[in-house]
Amino acid sequence: MISTVQKTPGWRPWRRNQPSAPPRQSWLARWGEGLLNRFDRYLVGRTDQGLPRRLNRRCIFIVPTRFGLFFGLVLMLIIGGGLNFNNNSALLFGFLFVAVAWVSMHQTFNNLNSLTLVAAHADSTFAAEQLPVRLDFVTADRQPRSEISMAIASTRALLAVPASGEARVDCALTAERRGWMALPAIRVSTVWPFGLFYAWAYFRPQQRALVYPRPWTGRPALPEGEAGQAMARRRAGGEEFAGLRAYRAGDPPRRIAWKASARQEQLLVQQQEHPSAPDLLLDLQRTPGEHLEERLSRLCRWILMAEEGQRRYALRLGGTDIGPDSGPQHRERCLRALAVFGHPSAEPG
């Protein structure tokens, strides 16, 4: 669904090797652009939050495009000439072009009108990685929509919704920082059918995605220390079914202890721990690193490594301990704790 507008350079040999510098703009253009940006921010602020949201005339904005203004100039020329020479056919066609522009303005507006964003779904991801976002659009009337450009942050996609139908857009955002990331406003815009007018609107889903710290690059050695050994000993003390634990979603079936499970009337799984691999204690305090983010990043990599090696580990962040345990749920809990560490206010209700 994602299509980026391809920019192939023209055959201009004398320009071939020039880097694509930002286009030079006059102060007027820059001033205009600044004004537009401010207006745009105001529009985003005006837009109601939450989903599902159906676009209507209160949140769709429409202005003539630069081409539309040029077109208007040509029309003025045609009609001025037609009136002056009282050339009826020329006038008729001039007015036909005016009327077409007028009708096309409504078509442009209509292409967005009553477009509904019913759901936005974002998974979790690691910082500096792509956050997959899935958006579901529907229309309620018999008019098919096409040529709608959708922009969410710097990601662009082309949207087409069939008549009385739905369309799903899968796109990806770049997660920059760990923590809760609110989905940015989604801009839908269109110049359909003739490019004379530009209509746009915003959706502001309240969904948030959790961004884990960026895993440390490379593979730092796991902190095999006495604390870990101590924890391992402590744990070894009083468990009746040593080497077995309750089945958790995601465990491979070949590790299920069928006989023991039959006796216990619940699925039990053989623990894959080697006696030589004691539990790990991943402590923020003892993690090397110049600053907090670096340490969190290292911790994140360790958690991933521990999961790979199917080790049991505990995470100690400030005063709270998580674990020791292993498995996807534990990993999730730990990563989540890392993600929101130091951002208490960011915890969603």
Place this chain on the structure above:
Amino acid sequence: MSPALTRRQFDRVTLAFVACMAAHATWLPVIHTVVFLTIVALRRWLITVHLKAWPTWIRLPLLIGLLLLVREAFGGLGRNGGTALLIGLLALKLAESERRRDGLIVVCATLFLITIRFLFGESLTLTLYMLVPTLLCFWALSELHSQSAATQLDKALVRRYALSALKTVAVAAPLALLLWLLVPRLAEPLWGKPDVSDDARTGLSDEMSPGKLTELLVDDSIAMRVRFDVPPAPTEQFYWRGPVLWRFDGETWSGMSNWLRNPRLSEGARVPDSVNQRYEVMLEPTDRPWLILLDVPVRADVEHSLTLDLQAMRKGTINSLLRYRGESMVGVMAPMSAFPETERRWGLRLPQSYNPRAVELAQRWSQEVGGNARALSDRILNHFRTANFSYSLSAPELGRDSVDDFLFNSRVGYCEHYASAYTFMMRAGGVPARVVTGYYGGYLNPFDGHMIVRNSDAHAWAEIAIPDQGWLRVDPTAAVAPQRVDRSGLGPQLAGDWSQASWGDRLLIMADAVGTWWNRTMLAFDARAQLALLENMGLDGRWEQRALLLIGAFLIFVLVGALIIWAPWRRRRQDPMIRLHRRFEALLRPWLGTRPEGLPAQSYAAQAIAAVPGSAAEIKAFSESFVQIRYAGTDADLQQQRALNDRLTQLQRSLRDQPRPRRASAAP
């Protein structure tokens, strides 16, 4: 930088441009058309072999070549030269188009070219044809702005773009007509007329050099269309009066333009008191000031002045189709003006030492008939009839003494020769005479009764002064070529009536009638006609009312826009089951109020039974069958819907007897 132009987008733009150029090809010199098309075709071919835009060293010579070509053919940048240059520049622009922006510019300029074409003619066929490039232009616009079209080729999408352009233009057409009717027209142009000097329109002029110009007589284009209030008899003779020529310098007859500037003389016209022909004329642009009126003109309803020799003249030249009503007196002599002496003096003037033999002959005849004007005239006409004169459009060149040469040597010519020779001889014989040019006859369309006068109907005749009576019309050509003036106003194959015409002729006649209708209603519409239209609507065209009208038109526009947005015809029809349940809720509203959003139908029914125990059976009956049908998984058929509706009617009847709740409990 705007995105690159795809091949398909290029093709659309090219198609629109070529379709527009096809309309211009009718007036463009063939060489221009060929060169422009070659440039476009070459570029199109080069695109298939993946060559990008042409480099400067190719484009610059092409541009210079284009300028030279236009200069060579048109001399300068008049209307023709300018338009040819624009078309050529567009062809070159297409040749270097590689970005979307280039395509947009070409499309805009093509739209401009479409309207420019109407400066060269405004026939109905042309107007209809021009819808084709218009549609193609908007099709091209939608593809130029399409992002999906740029990346993929999808037949359904292509169809959608084409259809959308068609639909938009169709919706816009009535709006365009409204604007066309209501936007105030200019009574006077703000700036100059279009430069049509290089158009070389054939038409009547105030100069006539016998033997010099036969172009007009073979030009079959339409000069004017006429609609009579009372359809005339087909045998009637129609002399359409144009310029009147007095001055003869031995070679050329010309008008008395200085009379027009003399205010004293210009008020000297006398016209008959009564009128026996009323008609409406649609005069094609002539670039000349004359209104063409029938026979002895009395008045016309556009601004003009009637000179004392009864030429109806506008202040400026007529550059666009002009529609006016005229009134004339047919079958009488043109009255003498208030200055008969001036007329007499001018009507006798002859160039010195020209045509000595003709002068001598005329004087001899004049003495023989005793100076009687009518007798002299008969004598001359009789000479034409008997002395082996013949009518031909291919008359030989005449020498210095053109009248002598014609009378005694060649004896072959057409109306100009005869009118010139006749008038010359009458003057030489002492009778004031003048040449009148105009049109003779016309083609009466039996389908709608209008008359078409073509340029080939141009004619010249003479008027001689009969003392104390007026100016008598004499048509010397009739003496030699009765068939030339005896067409009774009908084309040769249509001298009979409509019912005898062949199918082909009938089609031609009908097409002609439609063309006339087009000219009458559309092309002749101007500030005056607009005012008349407003007056018909009960407005007198004051500016407040015009403003009001424009506001009204604007409101209509807004209304149409609102309709497009609201689009009731695009709404999905409401589910009949939901409609039934709505009615159910409406019946119970006095007891239950509005059903809260999201309350299931069954719970609602349970509440209803609790609130109105007296109608429990009916409520239950409806609710149970409703739920059964609703959740059956298939759509309810008509019979089931009707059954449900019956249940509701029963419920309504039973509810009538139930005690209404007090106000307080109306909304639980």
